Amino acid sequence: MRNFYLVFKQSFRERVTSKSYLTTTFALILISIFAISLPSILENFADPKEEMVVVSNAADITVSELEKQLTDWEWKEGAQQQIESLKKEAQEGKIAGLYLIDDNASNYSVTYFSKSNDVALNSSLSQYLQAKNTQRIADSNGMSEADQQSLFVPVAMEKGQFTSENEVSVFVIYLMLMFILMAVMMYGTTIATGVASEKASRVMEVMVTKVNPLAMIFGKIFGIALASLMQFAAFFGSVALYLKSGLVEPAQSLGNFDLNLSALTAEHCVYFFIFFLLGYLLYASLYAVFGSMVSRPEELNGTTMPISILLMVSAFSGILFVMDDPASTLSKFMATFPFTSPFNMIILIMKDAASFGEIALSIGLLVITTFAFGYFAAKVYPKGILHFGENLKLRQLIMRKS
Numbered sequence: 001m002r003n004f005y006l007v008f009k010q011s012f013r014e015r016v017t018s019k020s021y022l023t024t025t026f027a028l029i030l031i032s033i034f035a036i037s038l039p040s041i042l043e044n045f046a047d048p049k050e051e052m053v054v055v056s057n058a059a060d061i062t063v064s065e066l067e068k069q070l071t072d073w074e075w076k077e078g079a080q081q082q083i084e085s086l087k088k089e090a091q092e093g094k095i096a097g098l099y100l101i102d103d104n105a106s107n108y109s110v111t112y113f114s115k116s117n118d119v120a121l122n123s124s125l126s127q128y129l130q131a132k133n134t135q136r137i138a139d140s141n142g143m144s145e146a147d148q149q150s151l152f153v154p155v156a157m158e159k160g161q162f163t164s165e166n167e168v169s170v171f172v173i174y175l176m177l178m179f180i181l182m183a184v185m186m187y188g189t190t191i192a193t194g195v196a197s198e199k200a201s202r203v204m205e206v207m208v209t210k211v212n213p214l215a216m217i218f219g220k221i222f223g224i225a226l227a228s229l230m231q232f233a234a235f236f237g238s239v240a241l242y243l244k245s246g247l248v249e250p251a252q253s254l255g256n257f258d259l260n261l262s263a264l265t266a267e268h269c270v271y272f273f274i275f276f277l278l279g280y281l282l283y284a285s286l287y288a289v290f291g292s293m294v295s296r297p298e299e300l301n302g303t304t305m306p307i308s309i310l311l312m313v314s315a316f317s318g319i320l321f322v323m324d325d326p327a328s329t330l331s332k333f334m335a336t337f338p339f340t341s342p343f344n345m346i347i348l349i350m351k352d353a354a355s356f357g358e359i360a361l362s363i364g365l366l367v368i369t370t371f372a373f374g375y376f377a378a379k380v381y382p383k384g385i386l387h388f389g390e391n392l393k394l395r396q397l398i399m400r401k402s
Contacts (some may be wrong), residue, residue, distance in 0.1 A: 013318025050096035058103035192291030279342025326353035
């Protein structure tokens with residue numbers, strides 16, 4: 001246990017004191033805060049309201065009324081004798097548009113001069129004038145106030161949600177899967193790089209012959225795991241405090257995707273943490289084994305490529321197959337198979353498509369597989385560390401005698 005603690009402490013200290021770790025942590029926090037604040041920043045830099053000049057020959061159409069009804073534009077009153085000069089200003093772009101409103105026998109008429117030809121404004125102004133004309137006709141025919149109000153009751157229009165209020169949106173699940181994928185690849189590569197670099201250390205040659213391999217491999221894996229969890233805690237904690245401060249209103253959507261973060265429960269977060277941690281431990285063991293196969297850190301990219309492919313297949317298989325049909329036999333299998341379950345069981349949990357028994361089975365198999373591969377990594381790890389020269393193949397590493 002003492003040996004495990006020493007390796008764990010040394011791996012953890014090396015990771016959290018490195019410049020790359022501190023830089024990455026601060027960069028993640030700053031980028032996320034900037035992304036959250038971006039909608040509010042864009043609003044502050046939004047274009048000012050366009051200036052429209054209106055010359056009204058209708059007694060009941062006034063600039064003050066237009067300002068109340070059509071608030072997206074800035075309205076100014078013009079005089080009849082200014083029409084020619086205002087037309088010139090509209091032509092030169094000094095004002096966004098000039099609108100001449102006349103009162104005919106049956107309805108209003110509008111003549112406008114504008115280079116931009118604002119379709120939204122023309123439509124809104126037309127609807128407003130039509131409503132005013134309808135009210136004028138109703139008044140002249142002696143309609144009661146209640147009947148007049150019923151004429152102007154708007155049609156109820158409400159945007160429907162693709163997911164219910166208590167269902168996690170698909171985009172949030174995408175973000176979770178990508179988070180697990182990137183985190184496992186990033187910290188797994190860190191372990192592989194550390195193992196490959198240790199071949200140049202004479203201290204490690206002594207340690208692998210004196211220290212229990214299980215203590216060494218799990219001490220290194222858990223040390224980096226704790227450092228990664230601290231980084232994520234700093235990241236999520238900073239974002240939560242920023243949102244809690246009320247300095248910015250969190251967005252309810254991103255582009256065409258609904259966020260619906262309120263649907264996430266404590267249970268969802270606990271399961272996400274469990275599968276993320278177990279998935280990391282499983283793949284970290286593989287990265288440690290493959291890291292001990294190379295003679296130099298520069299050769300890691302080619303050697304660890306199979307792990308990267310397996311990770312991406314596991315993540316994107318969930319997006320392509322499990323997301324659309326979480327109740328299928330294929331989805332249940334992929335959510336149970338240890339190498340794909342860290343990604344796919346998350347999808348089933350978020351979609352309420354997994355029973356407690358299925359979740360427990362998936363976790364149990366993942367724990368067993370993680371420790372089995374950790375034990376395997378501990379057995380072959382010293383062999384790889386003590387090997388110099390050409391890169392080992394996995395079969396050679398397994399058959400090689402200590």
